[in-house]
Amino acid sequence: MNATLQVAQLKQTIGSPAPHIAQLEAVAAEIRRIAIAAIYHATSGHPGGSLSCADILAVLYGTVLNLPTSDNPDVDRDRFVLSKGHAAPALYATWAAYGLMSQAEALTLRKLGSRAQGHPHVLDCPLAESSTGSLGQGFSVAIGMAMGLRLQVRSPRVYALLGDGELQEGEVWEGAMCAAHHGLSNLCAVIDYNKLQSDDRNAAIMGLEPLAQKWRAFGWNTLEINGHDIPGILAAFDTAKNELSLPTVIIAHTTKGKGVGYMEDQPLWHGSVKLTPEQVQQALTALGTETSKIESLINGRG
Numbered sequence: 001m002n003a004t005l006q007v008a009q010l011k012q013t014i015g016s017p018a019p020h021i022a023q024l025e026a027v028a029a030e031i032r033r034i035a036i037a038a039i040y041h042a043t044s045g046h047p048g049g050s051l052s053c054a055d056i057l058a059v060l061y062g063t064v065l066n067l068p069t070s071d072n073p074d075v076d077r078d079r080f081v082l083s084k085g086h087a088a089p090a091l092y093a094t095w096a097a098y099g100l101m102s103q104a105e106a107l108t109l110r111k112l113g114s115r116a117q118g119h120p121h122v123l124d125c126p127l128a129e130s131s132t133g134s135l136g137q138g139f140s141v142a143i144g145m146a147m148g149l150r151l152q153v154r155s156p157r158v159y160a161l162l163g164d165g166e167l168q169e170g171e172v173w174e175g176a177m178c179a180a181h182h183g184l185s186n187l188c189a190v191i192d193y194n195k196l197q198s199d200d201r202n203a204a205i206m207g208l209e210p211l212a213q214k215w216r217a218f219g220w221n222t223l224e225i226n227g228h229d230i231p232g233i234l235a236a237f238d239t240a241k242n243e244l245s246l247p248t249v250i251i252a253h254t255t256k257g258k259g260v261g262y263m264e265d266q267p268l269w270h271g272s273v274k275l276t277p278e279q280v281q282q283a284l285t286a287l288g289t290e291t292s293k294i295e296s297l298i299n300g301r302g
Contacts, residue, residue: 027062027098042111044273045089047269051263053192055228055258057094088120135165135169136171139160139162139175143178143179146179158186162192164202167208179247188247189220190250191250193253199267223240226252
């Protein structure tokens with residue numbers, strides 16, 4: 001099955017659960033392949049956190065977000081903010097997997113003149129709702145969007161994906177308090193909880209636990225899931241949509257570097273890495289890439 005699917009085509013399969021799950025899993029695998037190849041060609045980037053959030057992004061863009069179409073005016077679109085902006089390779093790979101950006105362009109990550117900058121840039125990429133990278137700020141922007149839509153009495157929802165190291169920013173907790181105070185039930189935050197950050201494990205730098213209890217204490221509808229289990233991710237987003245009083249946070253337990261054995265659960269692969277040809281070939285093989293596709297990705301043809 002070709003994992004590169006148009007969003008509308010994938011959404012047509014929602015009534016058939018088994019193929020639907022299989023397609024989303026295939027898209028997540030494709031996101032990981034494209035992201036790894038892009039980081040290889042950029043000779044820098046953040047593979048660990050890009051791989052850990054691929055399943056979440058596959059579900060968000062495949063079934064959750066109400067994206068602009070000819071029948072859906074732009075103003076009524078759902079919003080998604082990648083607050084952990086360093087996972088931009090996964091975001092561009094997601095757009096490529098769903099036909100929203102060409103795969104060739106996604107592979108120009110961090111190249112001079114490319115729209116696929118190292119962190120999302122709203123002026124270059126119309127699909128990016130906000131420029132992000134300074135951790136904590138994207139979440140605040142998402143809260144502002146949700147408040148604005150509420151004031152305009154509009155129905156779109158706002159989603160934000162945060163890293164767990166990002167939660168050490170005080171701005172996140174100010175925002176969490178604000179969103180709960182205003183009852184922003186149109187806001188859903190997802191935590192990519194892979195337990196690692198730039199230099200070490202969260203627990204060794206600034207512990208986050210008890211994380212779920214903290215969010216509940218701040219007044220949020222709090223869910224915990226396996227962030228690599230597609231049915232669980234789908235169910236959590238459905239639950240969030242049905243919450244009419246509180247903002248929702250989904251704590252998604254994930255594995256940094258998911259799918260590539262030598263990267264999994266290793267702080268070394270957070271970022272600032274330069275993949276060798278041997279390493280990228282090993283990673284693409286581990287991700288189930290066909291031999292011909294590996295050669296194409298390594299050669300930058302997509």
